[in-house]
Amino acid sequence: MLTTRRANVTVVGAGIAGLTLATRLKQDNQNATVVLIGPEDRRPQRISTWLDGKQAVPAVVESCIDKQWDAWVFRDSAGTPHTQRASTWHYNAIDGRRLKTQLEEGVELLGVHRVHEQCHGVNRTAVGYQILCDSETIFSDHLVDTRPPTIPSTTIKQQFVGHTIRCANPHQYSAPLLMDFSASSIANDGLTFIYCLPVSDHELLVEATTFSPSLHAHADYEACINQWLTTNLPTNTYKHIETESGILPMGPTKPIDATLVRCGIAGGAARASTGYAWHGTHRQISKLTTAFSRTGGLSSVQAYSDRARLMDILFLRVLRHQPEAAHNLFIAMAQHLPGDTLAQFLCDEGGWGPCLHTIIAAPKWPFIHALWRT
Numbered sequence: 049m050l051t052t053r054r055a056n057v058t059v060v061g062a063g064i065a066g067l068t069l070a071t072r073l074k075q076d077n078q079n080a081t082v083v084l085i086g087p088e089d090r091r092p093q094r095i096s097t098w099l100d101g102k103q104a105v106p107a108v109v110e111s112c113i114d115k116q117w118d119a120w121v122f123r124d125s126a127g128t129p130h131t132q133r134a135s136t137w138h139y140n141a142i143d144g145r146r147l148k149t150q151l152e153e154g155v156e157l158l159g160v161h162r163v164h165e166q167c168h169g170v171n172r173t174a175v176g177y178q179i180l181c182d183s184e185t186i187f188s189d190h191l192v193d194t195r196p197p198t199i200p201s202t203t204i205k206q207q208f209v210g211h212t213i214r215c216a217n218p219h220q221y222s223a224p225l226l227m228d229f230s231a232s233s234i235a236n237d238g239l240t241f242i243y244c245l246p247v248s249d250h251e252l253l254v255e256a257t258t259f260s261p262s263l264h265a266h267a268d269y270e271a272c273i274n275q276w277l278t279t280n281l282p283t284n285t286y287k288h289i290e291t292e293s294g295i296l297p298m299g300p301t302k303p304i305d306a307t308l309v310r311c312g313i314a315g316g317a318a319r320a321s322t323g324y325a326w327h328g329t330h331r332q333i334s335k336l337t338t339a340f341s342r343t344g345g346l347s348s349v350q351a352y353s354d355r356a357r358l359m360d361i362l363f364l365r366v367l368r369h370q371p372e373a374a375h376n377l378f379i380a381m382a383q384h385l386p387g388d389t390l391a392q393f394l395c396d397e398g399g400w401g402p403c404l405h406t407i408i409a410a411p412k413w414p415f416i417h418a419l420w421r422t
């Protein structure tokens with residue numbers, strides 16, 4: 049039987065953005081009726097990001113951090129490693145699937161009304177929204193959409209396939225290998241690198257990644273990973289545990305409905321120069337929650353500063369026209385920036401300081417050319 053329900057706020061999509069937003073809205077506005085719509089998201093997902101050691105992390109996130117590092121490595125195309133160290137901005141491996149399970153338990157306890165179904169459509173009414181699901185129709189004053197957008201063919205994408213493997217003997221990696229450009233190439237029109245996360249002494253997440261406008265076959269990523277493992281773990285035997293994969297936008301996307309307030313990947317939270325979405329998503333959630341608590345209303349919020357967006361536009365032009373220069377930029381950042389500065393720059397934190405440091409460290413000509421290109 050079809051039920052009709054009234055709500056103050058409805059969040060569509062129950063990935064990390066939707067679950068976290070519904071949690072924060074209900075925690076901060078206990079009298080508000082909050083509805084969260086979307087199937088439970090059980091995909092394996094390793095989320096890694098830098099977190100400022102001086103800032104408190106929500107308990108639910110803290111409990112899902114498997115490992116933390118204060119150093120990480122870039123390896124150039126000739127195979128030379130460049131290690132970066134940080135004193136406060138640590139790199140964290142968060143178990144995304146565990147985080148989503150715990151957030152699901154949390155929203156239930158908080159009294160968020162959970163509809164475990166797809167939403168079929170959203171109509172505007174005189175006073176809000178009508179949201180259509182199989183078993184319920186919700187009339188809501190406000191709505192935030194986190195359903196994934198379409199990525200146009202012209203937008204550069206971060207495409208990746210990652211294998212989690214368990215080694216018979218301890219492996220040699222003590223720090224994350226953020227970009228290993230010595231990997232065999234997949235994308236002729238962009239960058240290819242291996243990302244390797246030593247989750248424990250015996251466990252590695254090895255991810256083949258491309259930054260490129262075109263999409264590539266899953267098998268190409270598998271071959272790249274296998275070749276990297278043969279070269280880099282020649283004597284260890286290992287067992288494949290699970291596979292994760294994704295395609296993240298590095299630039300403009302086409303939302304399902306551009307007139308709706310959006311959050312997470314749907315709201316442009318994937319940083320255009322990296323595909324990392326954690327900081328942009330959490331910045332949007334804080335702004336939306338604060339606005340709702342103060343005014344009882346919700347309107348679209350930017351995930352990144354104008355400064356970061358301008359830097360990303362230039363970087364993407366370099367990546368599109370001179371992928372080799374983009375490789376040199378990452379290596380220059382690894383060689384010349386302190387780890388804390390790189391982390392702040394990539395997370396769009398710390399104001400102009402990290403940005404100016406990065407401009408000084410970067411090779412200049414590709415960016416000067418990029419000013420005149422589209």
Ligand SMILES: Cc1cc2nc3c(=O)[nH]c(=O)nc-3n(C[C@H](O)[C@H](O)[C@H](O)COP(=O)(O)OP(=O)(O)OC[C@H]3O[C@@H](n4cnc5c(N)ncnc54)[C@H](O)[C@@H]3O)c2cc1C
Nearest residue numbers: 061063064065086089095096166167294312313324325326
């Ligand atoms: C495998 C993987 C690894 C990643 N690793 C990192 C990382 O290391 N660091 C980082 O910063 N970022 C990472 N990202 C990017 C980003 O942080 C994640 O994608 C994050 O999960 C995005 O959350 P989201 O809620 O915005 O979007 P999504 O996770 O895409 O959630 C959208 C939700 O909407 C739901 N939905 C779709 N259609 C409907 C509908 N009609 N009705 C209701 N619900 C619907 C989907 O089921 C989904 O659960 C990764 C992404 C992937 C896929």
